[in-house]
Amino acid sequence: MAQGNDRLRGKSAVVTGAAMGIGRATAELFAREGARLVLTDIQGDPLLALADELRRGGAEVETVVGDVSVEDDARRMIAAAAERFGRLDVLVANAGIIPLGDAMEMTTADWDQVMAIDGRGMFLTCKFAIESMLPTGGGAIVCLSSISGLAGQKRQAAYGPAKFVATGLTMHLAVEWADRGIRVNAVAPGTIRTERVSRLRDEPGGAEYLADIERMHPMGRLGEPAEVARAIAFLASDEASFITGAVLPVDGGFLAQ
Ligand SMILES: NC(=O)c1ccc[n+]([C@@H]2O[C@H](COP(=O)([O-])OP(=O)(O)OC[C@H]3O[C@@H](n4cnc5c(N)ncnc54)[C@H](O)[C@@H]3O)[C@@H](O)[C@H]2O)c1
Numbered sequence: 721m722a723q724g725n726d727r728l729r730g731k732s733a734v735v736t737g738a739a740m741g742i743g744r745a746t747a748e749l750f751a752r753e754g755a756r757l758v759l760t761d762i763q764g765d766p767l768l769a770l771a772d773e774l775r776r777g778g779a780e781v782e783t784v785v786g787d788v789s790v791e792d793d794a795r796r797m798i799a800a801a802a803e804r805f806g807r808l809d810v811l812v813a814n815a816g817i818i819p820l821g822d823a824m825e826m827t828t829a830d831w832d833q834v835m836a837i838d839g840r841g842m843f844l845t846c847k848f849a850i851e852s853m854l855p856t857g858g859g860a861i862v863c864l865s866s867i868s869g870l871a872g873q874k875r876q877a878a879y880g881p882a883k884f885v886a887t888g889l890t891m892h893l894a895v896e897w898a899d900r901g902i903r904v905n906a907v908a909p910g911t912i913r914t915e916r917v918s919r920l921r922d923e924p925g926g927a928e929y930l931a932d933i934e935r936m937h938p939m940g941r942l943g944e945p946a947e948v949a950r951a952i953a954f955l956a957s958d959e960a961s962f963i964t965g966a967v968l969p970v971d972g973g974f975l976a977q
Pocket residue numbers: 736737738739740741742743760761762763786787788789813814815816817818837838841864865866867908909910911912913914915916917
């Protein structure tokens with residue numbers, strides 16, 4: 721395993737949605753940086769395979785399979801950190817789905833599902849994380865917002881508003897808990913080459929959408945999951961000790977236009 725810089729040495733961290741994409745890249749980097757990990761996902765098999773791989777590299781890893789939108793599952797994911805490692809220092813609230821479609825295409829069920837997972841799931845995991853961090857003097861939370869949580873885009877009539885929830889939750893929780901030692905920040909990735917985004921090529925209109933979106937990033941390419949993971953690790957680490965309530969674009973210049 722490639723060596724990290726020990727920026728998270730000994731910290732106990734929960735990563736939701738860790739089986740794939742940005743969550744997986746974050747888990748891999750956190751392991752290299754010395755974190756003790758609780759990895760959670762709704763998909764058991766790839767989650768357990770990742771955990772085994774990281775353990776072989778020497779990391780301490782616990783897993784919880786569950787759905788962040790279900791209150792008891794969210795509680796179990798967070799509780800696992802204190803149970804296994806005695807405390808919780810970091811939450812990466814990453815689990816989410818990315819349904820794409822305009823307001824004519826998106827149904828009530830689509831809206832409810834993305835708000836339940838990306839919205840309520842993020843709220844619940846943050847809520848239980850704060851509860852767990854308070855007795856030990858604080859911690860750091862990093863939420864996954866998006867360029868779609870800071871600006872409008874086409875074909876994101878349900879997903880985009882759900883990412884505005886992530887942005888809003890980050891800012892409100894940051895102010896609410898700053899004096900209790902809990903920092904809450906977000907990253908706002910541009911389009912990142914994850915499993916979800918790669919699958920777009922097979923969806924109606926997906927290939928054209930991808931070509932357009934690539935052109936819309938001033939750097940002329942999509943981002944890589946590891947590039948988002950590095951920003952998450954910075955915000956989670958003590959290097960970001962005076963940063964809270966920030967929403968950091970990791971977007972190849974998209975939002976600067
Ligand atoms: N990929 C991008 O371009 C991009 C851009 C901006 C923001 N984001 C955000 O980053 C996060 C991760 O996205 P990704 O592209 O890596 O997606 P992904 O689909 O590749 O991975 C998401 C992971 O979350 C898990 N998950 C989904 N629903 C869950 C649930 N209810 N409970 C627990 N786990 C669940 C999935 O099983 C999967 O492992 C999301 O919050 C997304 O909104 C992604």
